[in-house]
Amino acid sequence: MAAISPYPPIVTYSHVALYTRISKDKYGNAETCFDQEAIGRRYSDRMWPGVPVVVYSDPDLSAFEDGVYRPGFEALKEAIGAGLVLHLWAVEQTRLERQEAPWFHLAALLDAAGIELLHTHRDGIVRVQDEVAGIKAVLAAAEVRKMKKRIADKFDAQAARGVPPGSRPYGYVHGRLDNGDRTYVIVPEQAEAIREAAGLVLDGWSLENIARRFRDRGLKGAHLVKVRDENGEVVTDESGRVRTRASEVTAAAIKGMVTSRAVAGINVRRGEEVGDGNWTPILDKAVWRQVRAKLAGGRKVTTVNGREYVISDKHRGRTPVRKYLLTGGTGVCGVCEAELVGSDKQLRNKSRGVYTVPYLFCHPKTGGKACVGIMALPTEEHVIAELFDEIKRRQDDKLIDDGAVGARREEITRALDDVDEQRKDLARMWALRQLNGVEWAEARAALDAEQYRLNGELRALPSPSQGRDATEILADWAVMTLDEQREVVRDYIDKVVIVRARPGLQRFDSDRVKIIWRKPLRARPGD
Structure with missing residues (x-):
C-alpha cells in the first residue's frame, strides 16, 4: 500500500469516501490509518463494487482538542458539499468527530448532500440524523471532557511533586x-x-x-x-x-x-x-x-547622535507585529534608485508547494521600474547582523565599579522572593475562605505594585561584571517598536542598496545587499 500523503486529495468525480484518523498513545498503541484503510476498502468492495474509492486521511491529528485543523477532514467536507461523495465510511463515528456541536454541523452537511447513512466498522450503519447518532456524539464529548479532567488532575499532582512538564528546555x-x-x-x-x-x-x-x-x-x-x-x-x-x-x-x-x-x-x-x-x-x-x-523592563536608550527615547513597559510581554524594517526610504533599488516597498509574494517549489513570503520590491508607485525584488526577512536579518557589528565597533568598552550595590542586589532579590511567598499565602487563604474577593484583589494588587517597584530598582542596578560591551541601544531590540528599530537603523545607515540577482540563483544572496553607512560622529580609536 502506498504511503499516506500529507496533502488532501483533489478529485472531481463521484466516489466512496473513506475517512481515517489516528492519535497514537505514548506507548505507540494505536490502530493505524493503513489498517483502517484496508478495512474500509474491503467493505467498499463488498458493498459498492466498481465505485471509485478516495481516502481522506489525517494521520496523527487528534480530534481530542478543540480547534485542531485537519486538512483531510476539511477536504472531505468540501467534497461532500460539492456533491461528489456517494457513500461515507469510517471505522467508527468518533473518528469523524468527538465533539457534539461539530458532529451536528457535519450531520446537517451530510443531510443536505443526500447522504443519510454513515457506514462504520464498529458502530454498524449510523443514520446521521437519527437520535442515536446525536446521543453517541454527546456521550463521546462527555467522555472527552472526563478524560481531560483526569489527565489534568494527574499532571497537577505531578507538578506539585516537582515533576517537570514534557517539554525539554535548552540546557x-x-x-x-x-x-x-x-x-x-x-x-x-x-x-x-x-x-x-x-x-x-x-x-x-x-x-x-x-x-x-x-x-x-x-x-x-x-x-x-x-x-x-x-x-x-x-x-x-x-x-x-x-x-x-x-x-x-x-x-x-x-x-x-x-x-x-x-x-x-x-x-x-x-x-x-x-x-x-x-x-x-x-x-x-x-x-x-x-x-x-x-x-x-522599560528604560531610556540613547542613540549614536545623542537623541533619546524610551523602551516603555507597554512593550513587555508582546511580540511586535512584523512589518518592513527597510521601507520608508532606507531600502533603495540599485538600478533606478527608487525606494523599495514591502508586500507579500507567492513562491512555489516542489517540497512546499505554493507559499507566501514578505518581499521587498522596486515598485512604480515610488518611481521604480520593477528592477529588483528580494525576500524581506533574510535581508533584514543580514542588515541587522551587520548593524550590530558596526555599533560594537564604534563604541568603547566601559568599566563599572560594582562596589556596594551587590548588597542591595541581594536585598532586592530576597524581597522579590518574599513577594512570591506572600502571593502563595494569599492563594492558600483564598482557598480556605479566610479572605473575601475584595480583600484578595486588594492584597494581590499591592503585591503586584511592590514587585513592579522592586524589578524597576533591580534593572537600574549596574551589572555585577566589570567588563561591559556598550551595546545598550540594542540589548532590547526584540521589544522595540518598528519605529524605534527604524530610528536606530537611520542613525547608522544611510541606504541599503539592493542590486539585481545573479541569473539562476534561487536562494538568498547577501552579496546583493550593499550597506552605505553614515559617517561616525566620533572617530574610532586609531582612525
Whole structure:
C-alpha cells in the first residue's frame, strides 16, 4: 500500500469516501490509518463494487482538542458539499468527530448532500440524523471532557511533586529519579553557554551579538531542523528519510534560554509557577531575576547622535507585529534608485508547494521600474547582523565599579522572593475562605505594585561584571517598536542598496545587499 500523503486529495468525480484518523498513545498503541484503510476498502468492495474509492486521511491529528485543523477532514467536507461523495465510511463515528456541536454541523452537511447513512466498522450503519447518532456524539464529548479532567488532575499532582512538564528546555535532557519520576539532567556544554549568555546580557551585549559569538564557536541549538539544498528542497537519505541537522543559535533562542523558568529550577504548570522543580538549577535565582528584568523592563536608550527615547513597559510581554524594517526610504533599488516597498509574494517549489513570503520590491508607485525584488526577512536579518557589528565597533568598552550595590542586589532579590511567598499565602487563604474577593484583589494588587517597584530598582542596578560591551541601544531590540528599530537603523545607515540577482540563483544572496553607512560622529580609536 502506498504511503499516506500529507496533502488532501483533489478529485472531481463521484466516489466512496473513506475517512481515517489516528492519535497514537505514548506507548505507540494505536490502530493505524493503513489498517483502517484496508478495512474500509474491503467493505467498499463488498458493498459498492466498481465505485471509485478516495481516502481522506489525517494521520496523527487528534480530534481530542478543540480547534485542531485537519486538512483531510476539511477536504472531505468540501467534497461532500460539492456533491461528489456517494457513500461515507469510517471505522467508527468518533473518528469523524468527538465533539457534539461539530458532529451536528457535519450531520446537517451530510443531510443536505443526500447522504443519510454513515457506514462504520464498529458502530454498524449510523443514520446521521437519527437520535442515536446525536446521543453517541454527546456521550463521546462527555467522555472527552472526563478524560481531560483526569489527565489534568494527574499532571497537577505531578507538578506539585516537582515533576517537570514534557517539554525539554535548552540546557537539559530528560531523566528519571530513583522513584521513577521524570526530571531534567543538565547538559554541561549547554549549561555553560546559558551561564555565559546570562553574564553577557548583564554586561550589555545584544542578543544577536551573543548568538553570533556562539555560532562562531560552533555551538548548536537543542532541536533538529530539516536539511534543505540550495534550491530550498528537503534532502532525504537513500532510504527516503528526511535528513536533519542541529538548529542554529539565534537571538530569540538566546533570550529563551536565559529567561526560561526551568534554568532557575522553577516548575511551571498551566503558565503558573508551582514551586521548585526536582532538578538542579543552572542559574542562581538572583542572577536569573536580574537577567529577566534587564530584558523585559522599560528604560531610556540613547542613540549614536545623542537623541533619546524610551523602551516603555507597554512593550513587555508582546511580540511586535512584523512589518518592513527597510521601507520608508532606507531600502533603495540599485538600478533606478527608487525606494523599495514591502508586500507579500507567492513562491512555489516542489517540497512546499505554493507559499507566501514578505518581499521587498522596486515598485512604480515610488518611481521604480520593477528592477529588483528580494525576500524581506533574510535581508533584514543580514542588515541587522551587520548593524550590530558596526555599533560594537564604534563604541568603547566601559568599566563599572560594582562596589556596594551587590548588597542591595541581594536585598532586592530576597524581597522579590518574599513577594512570591506572600502571593502563595494569599492563594492558600483564598482557598480556605479566610479572605473575601475584595480583600484578595486588594492584597494581590499591592503585591503586584511592590514587585513592579522592586524589578524597576533591580534593572537600574549596574551589572555585577566589570567588563561591559556598550551595546545598550540594542540589548532590547526584540521589544522595540518598528519605529524605534527604524530610528536606530537611520542613525547608522544611510541606504541599503539592493542590486539585481545573479541569473539562476534561487536562494538568498547577501552579496546583493550593499550597506552605505553614515559617517561616525566620533572617530574610532586609531582612525
